[in-house]
Each structure stands twice: as C-alpha cells, then as structure tokens.
Amino acid sequence: MNFDFTDEQKQFAQQVRRFAREHLAKDALKRAHDPRFPFDVAAMMAKQGLMGITLLQNEGGQGGTLMDAVIAIMEIAAECPRSADVVQFGNFGPIRTFAEYGTPVQKARWLGDLLAGRTVMSLGMTEPDAGSALTDLKASARAEGAHYAINGTKVFSTFSPDAQIFLIYVRFGPGLDGIGSVLVERGAQGFSIGAPATFMSGEQWCELHFADCRIPAENVLLGPGGFKKQMAGFNVERLGNTARSLAYGRYAFNAARDYAKTRRQFDRPLCEFQGLQWKFADMAIKLDSAQLLLYRAAANADRGMPSAYETAIAKVACNQTGFEVASEAVQIMGALGYSRETLVEYCMRRARGWMIAGGSIEILKNRIAEHVFERRFDQHGRSPTAE
Numbered sequence: 001m002n003f004d005f006t007d008e009q010k011q012f013a014q015q016v017r018r019f020a021r022e023h024l025a026k027d028a029l030k031r032a033h034d035p036r037f038p039f040d041v042a043a044m045m046a047k048q049g050l051m052g053i054t055l056l057q058n059e060g061g062q063g064g065t066l067m068d069a070v071i072a073i074m075e076i077a078a079e080c081p082r083s084a085d086v087v088q089f090g091n092f093g094p095i096r097t098f099a100e101y102g103t104p105v106q107k108a109r110w111l112g113d114l115l116a117g118r119t120v121m122s123l124g125m126t127e128p129d130a131g132s133a134l135t136d137l138k139a140s141a142r143a144e145g146a147h148y149a150i151n152g153t154k155v156f157s158t159f160s161p162d163a164q165i166f167l168i169y170v171r172f173g174p175g176l177d178g179i180g181s182v183l184v185e186r187g188a189q190g191f192s193i194g195a196p197a198t199f200m201s202g203e204q205w206c207e208l209h210f211a212d213c214r215i216p217a218e219n220v221l222l223g224p225g226g227f228k229k230q231m232a233g234f235n236v237e238r239l240g241n242t243a244r245s246l247a248y249g250r251y252a253f254n255a256a257r258d259y260a261k262t263r264r265q266f267d268r269p270l271c272e273f274q275g276l277q278w279k280f281a282d283m284a285i286k287l288d289s290a291q292l293l294l295y296r297a298a299a300n301a302d303r304g305m306p307s308a309y310e311t312a313i314a315k316v317a318c319n320q321t322g323f324e325v326a327s328e329a330v331q332i333m334g335a336l337g338y339s340r341e342t343l344v345e346y347c348m349r350r351a352r353g354w355m356i357a358g359g360s361i362e363i364l365k366n367r368i369a370e371h372v373f374e375r376r377f378d379q380h381g382r383s384p385t386a387e
C-alpha cells in the first residue's frame with residue numbers, strides 16, 4: 001500500500017497550483033462574492049486542459065483519471081475557492097453523465113461548447129415535493145409524435161441563471177423504472193426560468209417551470225429505466241462536492257494557521273496558546289482522515305464511476321470536516337475571520353451547503369447503514385404487507 005501520489009500526479013498537482021497562483025489567486029476574494037458563473041475562468045481552464053479531465057480524448061477530454069480531477073479541484077480551490085466551481089462543472093457535474101450517456105448527435109451539438117467553457121449546464125432534479133425523496137419526482141415527459149411535452153417544476157438548480165442547457169430528470173411513466181432524463185435548452189417553447197434568488201453561499205438559483213414545453217425526441221438523454229445509470233453518474237458529482245468541502249476546510253485551516261503565527265495577544269503569538277494548539281491538532285486529524293477516505297473513493301473508482309458506499313463515507317466525512325474546520329478557523333481568527341476581508345467565512349458558508357446537497361449527510365448515512373445491515377430500508381415506511 002502506498003499513501004503517496006505518483007511522480008506524474010505530483011507533477012500535475014504542481015502545474016495546476018502554478019496556474020492557479022499565476023491566474024486566479026489575485027482576484028479570489030472578488031470572484032467569491034460574484035454570484036455569476038465565471039466564464040473567463042472557464043475559458044482559461046479549458047486552455048489549460050482542466051475541463052473534461054476524465055473524458056475520452058477523442059471527445060475533447062483529457063483521458064485522465066478521476067484522481068487527476070480530484071487533484072485539480074483541490075489545487076485550484078487552494079488558491080481560489082470560487083474557481084473550483086468551474087472544475088466541478090467541467091469534470092464532476094452533469095457534464096459527466098452527459099458525456100457518458102449522451103448520443104453522438106447530442107455530444108456533437110453541446111459537448112464542445114461545454115468543454116470550451118463557452119456554455120454551462122444546469123441539473124434539474126429537485127422539485128418542491130421531491131428533495132431527499134427524489135424518486136417521488138413528478139415532472140413528466142409525454143410522447144407526442146416526434147416530440148415530448150415536458151411539464152413540472154424544478155428548484156435549487158446550480159448555475160441556472162447562466163446555463164444554456166439543462167439536464168432535467170423526468171418521469172416517462174410510473175415507478176422507479178419510469179424515471180429518465182431529457183435535455184432542454186434555454187429559450188425552448190414552454191420553458192420559463194424564474195427570477196434568481198440568493199442562497200447562503202451567495203450563489204443565485206432560479207426555479208425552472210415547464211408548461212407543455214416541447215422538445216424533440218432526440219433530446220432524451222436516458223429513457224425510462226435510466227435512473228440507476230443517472231445515480232451512478234451522480235456518485236462522480238458527489239466526489240466533486242466531497243473534494244471541494246475538504247479543500248475549503250484546508251484553505252481555512254491554512255489561513256488560520258498563518259494568522260496564529262503572527263497575530264499577538266497577551267504579548268505572545270496566538271499559536272503559543274495551548275487552547276488554540278489543540279484546536280489545530282483536532283482540525284489536522286479531521287482533515288487527514290477525511291482526505292484518506294476521499295482518496296480511497298477516487299482511487300478505487302473504475303473509469304470514473306466510484307462505489308456508492310465509499311463515496312457516501314467520503315462525502316459525509318469531508319462535508320462535516322470542511323464545515324467544522326472552516327467554522328473553527330473563523331473562531332481562531334476572531335472578528336477578522338467573521339469579516340469578508342478573508343475567504344474563511346466564505347469557505348464555511350460554501351461547505352455548509354454540501355452537507356445538504358448531492359445526498360444530505362442523513363440520506364448518505366442511511367445508505368451507509370444499508371451497507372452495514374446488508375438490506376434496504378424503505379424510507380417511505382412501507383412494510384412488505386402495506387398496500
């Protein structure tokens with residue numbers, strides 16, 4: 001067993017860090033407080049080979065591994081936390097499911113622009129009455145000749161104010177096997193996008209409304225029965241949020257450590273107080289343990305599709321660590337940590353969101369418990385005799 005990166009991975013990490021230092025670090029604070037998608041960063045990253053890292057080279061990707069993508073997101077976040085959203089979008093988000101299951105025609109139409117950072121894709125899964133209970137979703141796709149009519153509402157879709165293309169989970173029929181997904185373009189007839197609302201992270205998202213929205217049949221990404229494949233793809237998305245949580249925790253940890261070396265109270269630097277030293281020791285233990293779980297999930301992933309169990313464990317550990325460490329860093333830096341003059345409070349707010357998004361801590365613990373007991377627990381509370 002080897003706990004170190006290979007020479008190639010180390011070299012890649014250094015290259016990414018150098019790029020982030022030279023091009024992204026300077027405006028990191030400003031970027032963090034801008035709710036719009038940073039298309040300028042996306043264009044730079046495309047040139048740098050940081051989009052589609054795990055995608056096939058003949059499709060415009062880099063032919064790398066999921067671990068390479070994890071390295072990239074963490075190195076970028078270390079210099080500019082907000083820019084890590086672009087690595088997320090270009091490597092972990094719905095683009096990954098799209099590249100895995102899209103038809104050649106769909107990819108020819110959209111993948112090039114997405115990988116070049118010219119357009120961004122938004123994922124519409126959640127509905128007002130289907131959050132954690134995602135399979136209760138009601139948005140429907142009804143066949144009408146060579147078209148489908150889409151009806152329903154989606155909420156909380158990341159990048160929705162800026163997206164040109166939306167990957168929407170829909171129901172073609174009843175039950176789990178009735179769920180699949182379609183691609184809907186901004187401006188499609190019957191598709192309206194609500195006003196942006198601001199969330200704790202500072203991000204803005206819009207409600208998506210479909211009222212007999214007509215899309216051509218070739219915009220179906222995964223037909224009925226596609227839900228399980230979508231969820232397999234979603235484990236990759238989870239790893240991106242997992243890696244960002246950890247990276248934001250580390251960012252805040254480093255900022256607090258540097259501060260504790262120089263800030264003086266009672267005629268001594270803060271780092272000389274044992275009460276704070278133990279905080280740093282606890283933070284380091286949490287960060288290192290969560291990191292090992294993340295690396296296990298990423299390293300064991302075969303061609304980009306990691307195990308649901310390892311992903312769930314890694315995500316819970318990194319989500320909790322990211323938030324707790326960033327929150328502790330705010331405490332250590334006092335009112336400065338609480339201010340918007342550093343990115344420590346931003347890291348805390350962002351990390352908080354991923355405890356809810358992409359499989360909340362509680363839902364993932366349910367999955368872990370199912371692995372422990374080797375049986376399914378129906379969260380709807382239906383016993384085998386009910387109904």
Ligand SMILES: Cc1cc2nc3c(=O)[nH]c(=O)nc-3n(C[C@H](O)[C@H](O)[C@H](O)COP(=O)(O)OP(=O)(O)OC[C@H]3O[C@@H](n4cnc5c(N)ncnc54)[C@H](O)[C@@H]3O)c2cc1C
Pocket residue numbers: 122123124125126130131132133155156157158159353354356357358359360361362363366379
């Ligand atoms: C930062 C962020 C980004 C997001 N991005 C997207 C996106 O791009 N696209 C998209 O479609 N959605 C997105 N979402 C929405 C996200 O998927 C949902 O918020 C999530 O599925 C939870 O649903 P809910 O908010 O309706 O909470 P609910 O499902 O109502 O849950 C409320 C609370 O109850 C707990 N709970 C629910 N059921 C159980 C259970 N069986 N056992 C134990 N606890 C339970 C939950 O964990 C949670 O703490 C995003 C959310 C956030 C915060």
